Amino acid sequence: MAGLSVENLTVRYGAVTAVRGVSFDVADGSVLGLVGESGSGKSTVARALVGLTPSAGTMRINGADLSSRQARRRVQLVFQDSRSSLDPRFTVEQCVMEGLVGFRRRDASARVAELLDLVSLDPAIARSRPGNLSGGQRQRVAIARALAARPDVLIADEVTASLDVSVQAVVLNLLRRLRAKLGLTMVFISHNLAVVQYMCDELAVMFNGRIVEFGPADEVIEQAEHPYTRSLLAAIPEMGQRRLLSESAVEASTVTDPPPSGGCAYRLRCPIGPAADPEREICRTLEPAATAGRVHRAACHFARERDESIVPRA
Numbered sequence: 001m002a003g004l005s006v007e008n009l010t011v012r013y014g015a016v017t018a019v020r021g022v023s024f025d026v027a028d029g030s031v032l033g034l035v036g037e038s039g040s041g042k043s044t045v046a047r048a049l050v051g052l053t054p055s056a057g058t059m060r061i062n063g064a065d066l067s068s069r070q071a072r073r074r075v076q077l078v079f080q081d082s083r084s085s086l087d088p089r090f091t092v093e094q095c096v097m098e099g100l101v102g103f104r105r106r107d108a109s110a111r112v113a114e115l116l117d118l119v120s121l122d123p124a125i126a127r128s129r130p131g132n133l134s135g136g137q138r139q140r141v142a143i144a145r146a147l148a149a150r151p152d153v154l155i156a157d158e159v160t161a162s163l164d165v166s167v168q169a170v171v172l173n174l175l176r177r178l179r180a181k182l183g184l185t186m187v188f189i190s191h192n193l194a195v196v197q198y199m200c201d202e203l204a205v206m207f208n209g210r211i212v213e214f215g216p217a218d219e220v221i222e223q224a225e226h227p228y229t230r231s232l233l234a235a236i237p238e239m240g241q242r243r244l245l246s247e248s249a250v251e252a253s254t255v256t257d258p259p260p261s262g263g264c265a266y267r268l269r270c271p272i273g274p275a276a277d278p279e280r281e282i283c284r285t286l287e288p289a290a291t292a293g294r295v296h297r298a299a300c301h302f303a304r305e306r307d308e309s310i311v312p313r314a
């Protein structure tokens with residue numbers, strides 16, 4: 001049974017449809033990576049999962065519907081900027097305690113100390129305020145607070161994006177350790193494909209509010225089928241060396257097109273679509289659906305065609 005199951009999730013902000021009928025399953029104890037350029041809808045999926053934004057569709061954990069408030073606690077979100085998510089007036093202890101339920105005051109302090117230890121922080125840090133911590137320490141406090149609620153699913157939204165590369169590795173390794181130790185199911189969001197490959201079992205690539213490619217992480221990266229995924233890979237020349245990179249490469253490639261109505265939303269930028277080959281009329285008229293029944297699938301009419309010019313060197 002899927003740890004987390006999302007079906008036909010749609011989120012609108014007024015006239016803007018930020019997420020369009022997104023469906024995915026994350027097996028219990030595994031990590032799904034969600035990648036895509038800025039504005040593709042990743043954070044909106046995260047916010048919908050924790051009930052921070054109204055949405056249509058179904059979300060389940062181990063088969064149980066996520067619509068009640070109590071059930072929502074089973075999904076916890078950590079995001080990029082813990083400077084704004086941790087109240088600066090609180091001590092670290094108070095910040096982490098916010099996540100606890102059903103503890104008496106004395107037990108709560110002991111539990112906070114345990115949680116800080118779990119994220120490799122010195123429990124003495126409990127009396128500090130978030131403003132006096134480094135970015136990496138603050139992110140660990142935010143992770144401890146999320147774990148305080150004993151979630152089944154942890155959503156990490158660009159958790160390392162504002163950290164130095166060396167600190168990024170520390171936080172990523174911590175998440176990997178926690179996942180193994182606690183058996184967490186995770187949705188790991190990043191626009192950095194190198195980071196995602198390091199963290200994830202499966203990978204979903206988002207473009208314009210939809211998942212355009214899905215599959216085992218290594219397969220999606222090594223045998224990308226959607227031209228959009230391939231363009232993301234091509235934007236990271238160091239990818240072949242499996243290095244953790246600064247976030248700038250992909251961010252710089254970001255272009256925001258108005259989504260064309262009908263047909264494939266990627267066609268204006270697509271290097272193998274009608275902009276390159278006018279005979280590919282189908283891209284203008286029919287919205288591509290992902291190939292059903294395949295583990296690795298891409299929503300592109302010409303998905304399996306390789307365009308060697310944009311495939312990154314291994």
Ligand code: ADP
Binds near residue numbers: 017040045
């Ligand atoms: P990502 O996390 O992939 O960068 P987001 O989920 O933040 O993408 O945004 C998806 C789309 O929704 C973007 O077009 C963004 O401008 C829009 N959007 C996000 N939040 C809001 C909001 N609160 N109100 C209106 N539009 C929003």
Ligand code: MG
Binds near residue numbers: 043044
């Ligand atoms: Mg985001």
